[in-house]
Amino acid sequence: MRILHTSDWHIGRTFHGHSTLDALAEVLHALVAQVREHEVDVVIVAGDVFDSATPAASAYTLLDEALLALHATGATVIVTSGNHDSAARLGFHSRLLRDGIHVLTDPRAIATPVTVHDEHGPVQFFGIPYLEPAIVRQHWVDADGAGPTLRTQAQTMAHAMDLVRAGMDAHPGRSVAVAHCFAAGVDATVGLEREVRQGGLDVVPLTTFDGPDYVALGHIHGRQQLSDRVRYSGAPLHYSFGEQHKERGSWLVELDAEGLVSTEWIALPVPRPLVTLTGTLDEILAHPDAAQYAESWVCAVYTDAVPQHEPMRRLRERFPFCAMVQHAPAERTDAAEHSYAQRLRTAVTDTDRIEAFLVHVRAGHGPTERESELIREVLDDRVRAEALV
Known part of the structure; x- marks a missing residue:
């Protein structure tokens, strides 16, 4: 049996204010072609199908088109919900879907598998x-209100995998588990969800996934191999500049009569590459490969000592798809190490206060000689005006 493991489609997500629907549609079209080319029997989508719990109508349309196209290849499609999805909304039409498309969103049905047969x-x-522990623990209490302790996602996932192993005992055969979580052993430097980075890590130990022949995980946007049989496929699109060096694709997994035989990475096309350019604003604008990056998403990190005038407008004249501008001065003076409040405490005159403000917003660089002249002129004009009142 051949299985294609994908996840984290995030239908409806924007990229720095730009819609990604057309790009994702292009990539999913390529994925469908790969399913047909490799004669895939089962396609797994391991959570975060949508980017929002309340997706727009256009997001539903893209999902419908993708599922129908995958079904048309002859493959069985198995979809689970992720933290970005509304399980209720994603699973609403599950009973109405045609045979061969399964949307699994009910935690009470974890021990009940979807069974797919092959020659073995x-x-x-x-x-x-x-x-989410606080939401799902209610499903696993008895009539007296007793149940397992489920305060963390690690505890909750451990209980879910106990249910899976019970289901394996009740339903003999080879087995595959599909989950959406942060597992121990993941490279946490890139490709993490926004919520994971902001809210901390509730790590699920790798031993939690013992048992099945293969475990298809979602939640991390870069591909990860935690063991031969536990893997993340990552997202099919780049959704941040932090992901730009991560390949996009899916795992092609093959099972024989005994279980896992092989895994192969199948790369997906990148509709619009991402590039980060660093240097002074003038250096970036005069970049020798500017023509090469004309069709790329560009993040410009300019290192000028002070903020430049209208950097985004100027960059987009050179790079039409410049999506992000960051000011990161190459050098910071000693003054930049002091807080704004500390500098104000030592300021005596209005000139001192203005200089403290400029040092604060310019990473330690105060006014130039010409700016100091203008400041003195403005303050002198104010003193003369007050004297006439």
């Missing part, structure tokens, strides 16, 4: 939707 017998697919 059944393969059991167990879908674990994203589990």
Whole structure:
């Protein structure tokens, strides 16, 4: 059996204010072609199908088109929900979907697999939707209100995998688990979800996933191999400049009669490459490869000592798809190490206060000689005006 493992489509996400629907549609079209080319039997989408719990109508349209196209290849499609999805909305039409498309969003059904047969017998697919402990613990209490302790996602995922292993005992055959979480062993430097970076890491130990022949994970936007049989596929598009060096693609997984045989990375096209250019604003504008980056998303990090006038407008004249500008001075003076409040405490005159402000907003660089002259002229004019009142 051949399985294609993908995840984190994030349908509806914008990239620095720009829609990604057309780009994602192009990539998913390529993914469908790969499913047909490699004669894939099962396609797994491991959570975060949508980017929002309330996706726009256009997002639903793209999902419908993608699922129908995948179904038309003859593959079975298995979808689970992620932390960005509304499990209720994503699963609303699950009973109405045609045979061969399964949307698994109910935590109460974790132990009940989707069974797909090949020449070697059944393969059991167990879908674990994203589990928020405070929300899902109610599903696993008895009549007396007793149940497992589920305060963290690690504890909740451990309980879910116990249910999977119970399901494996009840449904013999090879097995695949699908989940959406942050697992121990992930490279945490790039490709993390916004919420993971901001809210901290609730790490699920790798041993939690013992049992199945393969575990298809979602939640991390760069591909990761935690073991031969536990992997992240990452997102099909680059959704931040921090992901720009991560390949986009899916894992092609093959099972034989005994279980996992092989995994192969299948790369996806990148509709618009991402590039980060660093230097002074003039250096970036005069970059020798500017023509090469004319069709790329550009992040410009300019290192001038002081902020430049209208940098985005000037950059877009050179790079039409400049999406982000950052000011990162190459050098900071000793004055930049003091807080604004500290500098104000030592300021005596209005000139001192203005200079303290300029040092604060210019990474330690005070007024130029010409600016100092203008400041003195303005302050002198103010004193003369007050004297006439």
